[in-house]
Amino acid sequence: EDKVVQSPLSLVVHEGDTVTLNCSYEVTNFRSLLWYKQEKKAPTFLFMLTSSGIEKKSGRLSSILDKKELSSILNITATQTGDSAIYLCAGGIQGAQKLVFGQGTRLTINP
Amino acid sequence: DGGITQSPKYLFRKEGQNVTLSCEQNLNHDAMYWYRQDPGQGLRLIYYSQIVNDFQKGDIAEGYSVSREKKESFPLTVTSAQKNPTAFYLCASSGLAGGLDTQYFGPGTRLTVL
Numbered sequence: 459e460d461k462v463v464q465s466p467l468s469l470v471v472h473e474g475d476t477v478t479l480n481c482s483y484e485v486t487n488f489r490s491l492l493w494y495k496q497e498k499k500a501p502t503f504l505f506m507l508t509s510s511g512i513e514k515k516s517g518r519l520s521s522i523l524d525k526k527e528l529s530s531i532l533n534i535t536a537t538q539t540g541d542s543a544i545y546l547c548a549g550g551i552q553g554a555q556k557l558v559f560g561q562g563t564r565l566t567i568n569p
Numbered sequence: 570d571g572g573i574t575q576s577p578k579y580l581f582r583k584e585g586q587n588v589t590l591s592c593e594q595n596l597n598h599d600a601m602y603w604y605r606q607d608p609g610q611g612l613r614l615i616y617y618s619q620i621v622n623d624f625q626k627g628d629i630a631e632g633y634s635v636s637r638e639k640k641e642s643f644p645l646t647v648t649s650a651q652k653n654p655t656a657f658y659l660c661a662s663s664g665l666a667g668g669l670d671t672q673y674f675g676p677g678t679r680l681t682v683l
Contacts, residue, residue, distance in 0.1 A: 462611075464611075467609075489670060490670045492670060492671065492672075499676045499677045500659070500674040500675060500676050500677060501612075501659070501674050502674075503671055503672075503673065506670060506671055546611055546612065548612075550670035555600055555617075555619055555663065555670070556602070556614060556617055556627070557614075557670060557672060558614075559604075559611040559612040559613070559614075560611050561609075561610055561611040562609075562610070562611045564609075
């Protein structure tokens with residue numbers, strides 16, 4: 459059974475801190491690893507990582523895929539209160555065009 | 570304005586009733602998906618459709634039904650057979666232009682069974 463596991467499930471930090479969110483996957487015919495941010499309702503797309511693009515960066519957010527360890531991390535530096543959200547990780551399956559989601563990490567940034 | 574719309578935003582249902590959640594997209598995406606999200610949990614796949622007039626069960630399809638008669642529309646019916654339907658329902662779509670795996674989500678429907 460395909461599975462994606464995120465840790466920690468919940469994290470509370472102070473504004474300005476740097477955080478690292480973890481995602482491990484066991485996905486048959488793995489094709490990609492995606493990160494989403496969910497604030498109130500709709501998850502919004504952050505990054506997609508594949509064999510041909512194992513590192514992505516956008517502003518204070520960056521993500522790395524470790525295909526050997528079957529895992530990925532999402533780093534957020536100089537956190538702001540607007541970074542408070544649930545961060546979802548998902549594995550893409552080759553040939554199936556569907557994603558397997560992890561449980562999410564609820565990140566709270568206190569001023 | 571391209572995007573995915575879901576209606577209604579909030580829905581209340583009495584036990585024993587079927588209800589239908591609407592999902593429409595104008596992104597010209599071939600694939601569409603329905604997920605369920607419970608408090609403190611990730612997304613679980615209910616049904617998905619890769620092309621018109623075809624759909625597949627996801628991990629938690631029991632008590633749900635779908636149809637895909639048009640490319641733009643993928644309605645989900647929550648039947649009375651679904652024992653615990655109170656949840657947040659998200660619709661998503663994906664297409665070749667965005668990369669097959671990159672799904673874009675609608676704003677969701679919160680269903681409450683009274």
